[in-house]
Amino acid sequence: MRAGPPPAGGEADAHWLRRTVELSRSCPPSDTAFSVGCVVVADDGTVLGEGYSRRDDPGDHAEEAALREVAADDPRLAGATLYSSLEPCSSRSSRPRSCSALVLATPVPRVVFAWREPALFVDCDGAERLRAAGRTVVERPDLASGVREVNAHLVG
Numbered sequence: 001m002r003a004g005p006p007p008a009g010g011e012a013d014a015h016w017l018r019r020t021v022e023l024s025r026s027c028p029p030s031d032t033a034f035s036v037g038c039v040v041v042a043d044d045g046t047v048l049g050e051g052y053s054r055r056d057d058p059g060d061h062a063e064e065a066a067l068r069e070v071a072a073d074d075p076r077l078a079g080a081t082l083y084s085s086l087e088p089c090s091s092r093s094s095r096p097r098s099c100s101a102l103v104l105a106t107p108v109p110r111v112v113f114a115w116r117e118p119a120l121f122v123d124c125d126g127a128e129r130l131r132a133a134g135r136t137v138v139e140r141p142d143l144a145s146g147v148r149e150v151n152a153h154l155v156g
């Protein structure tokens with residue numbers, strides 16, 4: 001299984017967010033949805049799942065594609081960090097459950113993202129919802145430029 005630096009220490013968050021941006025470059029293009037990458041990393045640096053938008057289905061979000069690769073009862077989820085290039089959504093048109101709700105259905109205690117979703121398609125309060133539910137949420141706007149670049153056709 002792929003592995004890397006254990007989350008939360010030093011440069012680990014930057015390392016894994018760069019990986020999400022790399023993954024987002026594989027997204028099938030869309031004029032109506034963001035291209036996003038996501039990786040779920042155990043506390044020892046083992047990758048539990050990876051995903052990107054529209055990977056298995058045109059309605060796929062990166063977070064759900066990544067979480068699909070992890071068994072729901074995997075005990076490592078309780079110490080894992082979910083990295084997403086974009087703030088996890090709080091509402092969506094294509095599926096009943098938002099990515100924030102999907103994360104809240106897991107024990108994943110920590111979420112790190114680079115770019116706060118611009119109010120382009122829906123108004124997002126995913127970070128607030130996760131924090132309100134007691135999850136640790138880390139924003140790294142210093143790493144958002146790569147995410148903006150991948151989505152330049154949407155936001156100019």
Ligand SMILES: [Zn+2]
Binds near residue numbers: 061062088089098100
């Ligand atoms: Zn989503």
